Every structure is written in C-alpha cells, then in structure tokens.
C-alpha cells in the first residue's frame with residue numbers, strides 16, 4: 001500500500017499549476033485591458049446591410065481629413081473589392097478606418113499596420129492605426145468570401161511627410177508643396 005503523503009504531493013504538483021495558470025491569465029487580461037488599453041474590435045454601430053451604399057457615412061466612401069495629421073477612411077468591402085481601393089496620406093498620419101461589408105463576410109487586414117478586423121454585413125468596424133514610415137501598405141480581405149477572394153485587396157500609400165522633406169535632387173517636381181499657407185485661399189478657387 002502506497003503512503004498517502006506520496007499521493008498528496010503528486011496531486012499538489014498538478015493542483016498548484018492548475019490554479020496558478022488561470023490566475024496568471026486573468027491577471028494578464030486585467031493588465032492588458034485596463035493598464036495597456038488593449039481590446040478587441042467592438043461594436044461601433046450598425047447600418048441596414050441592404051442599404052449600406054445609401055447610408056452615411058458609407059454613401060460617401062473615401063478619405064476624410066478630420067484634423068491635423070488625422071484622417072478617417074470610410075470603407076466598404078463587397079465581392080470582390082474594397083471601396084476605396086487606394087488611400088494616399090502623408091507619413092505621420094493617424095488613420096481611423098470605419099468599415100463595413102455590403103454583402104457577405106469579408107476581412108480587412110493591413111499586415112504592415114496594426115489593423116485586423118472582420119467586416120460583417122451592416123456591422124460597423126472601427127480601427128485606428130498610425131502610419132509613420134513612407135511606403136505602401138497593402139490591405140487584404142482575409143476572410144474567404146468566394147471565387148475571387150484572392151483579388152480583393154487595396155493599398156494605403158504613405159507619402160513622405162511635407163514637414164520633413166527627404167534629401168532629394170532639387171529638380172523633383174512638387175506642385176503641392178507651396179499650397180499649405182492657408183485653407184481659406186483654396187476656397188476661392190472653387
């Protein structure tokens with residue numbers, strides 16, 4: 001007959017980690033959620049999935065400047081494309097994507113940025129990312145959505161920030177560089 005104390009130690013070796021691991025996971029959840037502010041993409045409203053193209057803000061998809069260096073992109077996914085399928089912003093911009101699907105379940109994934117959401121029909125997703133490095137940031141549908149799922153993509157083009165021009169030959173054409181003095185001046189042209 002085995003000594004009871006041997007069994008007790010053996011059980012204890014299992015019981016302690018089985019308590020410690022969930023407690024550790026719970027502590028990590030609390031710290032990331034309340035300390036670091038990390039959370040899952042949440043519900044940011046709904047629109048009638050049959051009338052997405054007629055419902056604000058998705059009736060005017062595209063890029064919107066909402067402040068200095070801050071942009072909003074109203075984006076829809078539909079078989080098998082994104083609208084808009086190209087977004088151009090200066091480096092250092094903070095971009096909030098407000099997105100939904102017009103038909104079936106799609107995904108919106110920017111591998112080079114911290115953007116990864118599902119696009120559910122009529123459910124509004126909202127995700128914000130910073131784009132500091134100039135370059136191209138392709139985005140993809142990463143939820144299988146049918147025969148042409150693999151061609152459903154677009155890209156964010158990040159131009160070098162105008163405030164910090166890169167060293168370049170002076171003959172480089174720049175028609176936009178001198179128009180930043182005032183927004184009021186632009187209104188007279190319309």
Ligand code: CUA
Pocket residue numbers: 077078079080105106107141142143144145146149150152
């Ligand atoms: Cu849309 Cu895959």
